[in-house]
Amino acid sequence: MAEPAAIIGIIMGSRSDWETMRHASELLAALDVPHECKVISAHRTPERLYDYARSAVSRGLVAIIAGAGGAAHLPGMTASMTRLPVFGVPVESQALKGMDSLLSIVQMPAGIPVGTLAIGKSGAINAGLIAAAVAATADPALGERIDAWRTAQTESVPVEPE
Numbered sequence: 001m002a003e004p005a006a007i008i009g010i011i012m013g014s015r016s017d018w019e020t021m022r023h024a025s026e027l028l029a030a031l032d033v034p035h036e037c038k039v040i041s042a043h044r045t046p047e048r049l050y051d052y053a054r055s056a057v058s059r060g061l062v063a064i065i066a067g068a069g070g071a072a073h074l075p076g077m078t079a080s081m082t083r084l085p086v087f088g089v090p091v092e093s094q095a096l097k098g099m100d101s102l103l104s105i106v107q108m109p110a111g112i113p114v115g116t117l118a119i120g121k122s123g124a125i126n127a128g129l130i131a132a133a134v135a136a137t138a139d140p141a142l143g144e145r146i147d148a149w150r151t152a153q154t155e156s157v158p159v160e161p162e
């Protein structure tokens with residue numbers, strides 16, 4: 001049977017971002033959300049970015065997760081070319097530990113929003129959860145899977161530290 005069409009796009013500025021961004025993908029897979037993962041650099045492949053962002057609505061995506069590090073223009077440039085919600089994940093950089101990525105992504109000018117998550121793995125997981133929550137507004141069964149995921153998380157927290 002054919003794979004269902006992706007409704008969430010995960011894009012990242014480099015293959016080196018995959019170690020962080022795979023956590024968003026794994027979260028969406030756990031919730032059975034059809035998604036796609038692409039390497040698209042705002043600086044190195046600007047035309048690939050243009051084509052991706054411009055076609056996102058017509059291809060049926062409902063949200064985009066964009067992860068990048070350093071001079072992290074990918075989320076903002078993506079948001080400038082689509083009305084879809086864009087969630088930015090600052091990837092931890094070697095030189096500045098992701099503070100550069102965070103500030104590059106979070107300080108958008110009024111009018112072009114990027115929902116900015118935490119630096120690194122936590123941000124990638126939460127980006128997956130937020131994107132899934134967006135998709136769940138039109139998919140009650142997905143909403144129930146998110147509720148179940150949250151319940152399992154709550155039940156996994158021990159009362160005692162040892």
Ligand code: RP5
Nearest residue numbers: 013014016017068069070091
């Ligand atoms: C950014 O530059 C990417 O998002 C990545 O986090 C960083 C370094 O990229 P590579 O030099 O590892 O390809 O554009």
